[in-house]
Amino acid sequence: MSQRNIIITGGAGFIGSHVVRLFVNNYPHYNIINVDKLTYAGNLANLKDIEDRPNYKFKRLDICDFEDLYQLFQDENIDGVIHLAAESHVDRSIKDPFTFAKTNVMGTLSLLQAAKLYWESRPEGYEGKLFYHISTDEVYGALGFDDTLFTEETKYDPHSPYSASKASSDHFVRAYHDTYGMPTIVTNCSNNYGPYQFPEKLIPLFINNIRTRKPLPVYGNGENIRDWLYVEDHARAIETIFHRGKIADTYNIGGCNEWRNIDLIKVIIATVDRLLGNPEGHSIDLITYVTDRPGHDARYAIDASKLRRELDWQPSLQFEEGIERTVRWYLENEEWMENIISKEYIKYYDEMYGNR
Numbered sequence: 001m002s003q004r005n006i007i008i009t010g011g012a013g014f015i016g017s018h019v020v021r022l023f024v025n026n027y028p029h030y031n032i033i034n035v036d037k038l039t040y041a042g043n044l045a046n047l048k049d050i051e052d053r054p055n056y057k058f059k060r061l062d063i064c065d066f067e068d069l070y071q072l073f074q075d076e077n078i079d080g081v082i083h084l085a086a087e088s089h090v091d092r093s094i095k096d097p098f099t100f101a102k103t104n105v106m107g108t109l110s111l112l113q114a115a116k117l118y119w120e121s122r123p124e125g126y127e128g129k130l131f132y133h134i135s136t137d138e139v140y141g142a143l144g145f146d147d148t149l150f151t152e153e154t155k156y157d158p159h160s161p162y163s164a165s166k167a168s169s170d171h172f173v174r175a176y177h178d179t180y181g182m183p184t185i186v187t188n189c190s191n192n193y194g195p196y197q198f199p200e201k202l203i204p205l206f207i208n209n210i211r212t213r214k215p216l217p218v219y220g221n222g223e224n225i226r227d228w229l230y231v232e233d234h235a236r237a238i239e240t241i242f243h244r245g246k247i248a249d250t251y252n253i254g255g256c257n258e259w260r261n262i263d264l265i266k267v268i269i270a271t272v273d274r275l276l277g278n279p280e281g282h283s284i285d286l287i288t289y290v291t292d293r294p295g296h297d298a299r300y301a302i303d304a305s306k307l308r309r310e311l312d313w314q315p316s317l318q319f320e321e322g323i324e325r326t327v328r329w330y331l332e333n334e335e336w337m338e339n340i341i342s343k344e345y346i347k348y349y350d351e352m353y354g355n356r
């Protein structure tokens, strides 16, 4: 197998940390460079088990800093990019859309431009290069409560500032292929769950609130539907597509696993109560219906048949096993959670790497 020098952006975040771990473990002959700004969502504790590996390097860098990125492409002779860095939480995007436009749109553009300038300066040009952009199913908008699914042909119709910024970044990636011939791939994935997810997102937030006996804020009537995929299955899909995906193509990735929020919440409550040794139904009264998220998309559901048909990928884990593993992980890693909640880790990294 050939040696490669790959930037993975957002590698200190939730999905990125699983992707970095998988590549570092499975490809000792690849040079993996984790580029992450370490915003509130980035946490190097997510990568403790692989941080000393000889094929892994961490570089604290804002993807909006074009000059630094371009320098890194030259220093490391980068031939592959797996781009996950983003502002990723819908509720934050409603309060602060500018940060989302800056990171998700301008950050992606500066990464594309750094790749373009560096790759076009090489004698082999774009040969053997790949810019792989990780996107979301939210760019397709919202489905009704019927049996339709998002396919790769579904028209973009984003509703939140988050999904609008991701849609815009997807368009820029495709424009770099169509205009400059850059080898690009875009994938759109459904909701991920699993270890190391920042506890502002539904599943880790609710596990922690049950553990600490805090209210569980259910938006609206709790009937919105999401399609949940175990994060390691997403990382495996990314590995497959990075190596065997068709240039300029798009693949949808999903769990084929739709849940109404309220039903999922009841499963989480039952699992946490059981694992903590609480009597059945002990935490059900923590459910608290609150004002709905503005523009709350009713339903997301992915048709991942193209990926299964063309690249033989499918989710490996049944949801029952995935949620059990996930709840166990959060209950057994209280320290990880406490460090985030106390914001200790942000102070620590700012001291270590400077406050950017």
Ligand code: NAD
Pocket (backbone or CB within 6 Å): 009, 010, 011, 012, 013, 014, 015, 016, 035, 036, 037, 038, 039, 040, 041, 042, 043, 061, 062, 063, 064, 083, 084, 085, 086, 087, 088, 089, 103, 107, 134, 135, 136, 137, 166, 188, 189, 190, 191, 192, 193, 197, 198
């Ligand atoms: P996350 O919020 O957990 O992690 C994002 C990471 O990006 C953090 O480590 C953060 O420090 C880093 N980052 C943010 N701004 C940066 C900047 N300007 N420069 C460099 N690094 C920066 O996000 P996640 O949930 O792991 O999502 C990763 C990617 O996958 C995102 O692009 C997201 O849109 C996409 N996605 C997420 C899901 C999901 O369910 N979480 C589903 C589909 C697609």
Ligand code: DAU
Pocket (backbone or CB within 6 Å): 088, 089, 090, 091, 135, 136, 137, 138, 189, 190, 191, 192, 200, 201, 202, 203, 205, 217, 218, 219, 220, 224, 225, 226, 261, 293, 300
């Ligand atoms: O579909 C993929 C997307 O999934 C990713 O692109 C996003 O980065 C990721 O954050 C996720 O977006 P959601 O908005 O679907 O995830 P979140 O965990 O915020 O919410 C899941 C559902 O639960 C959603 O319908 C809103 C609801 N919710 C969420 C929170 C945090 C609540 O009812 N209460 C809550 O406190």
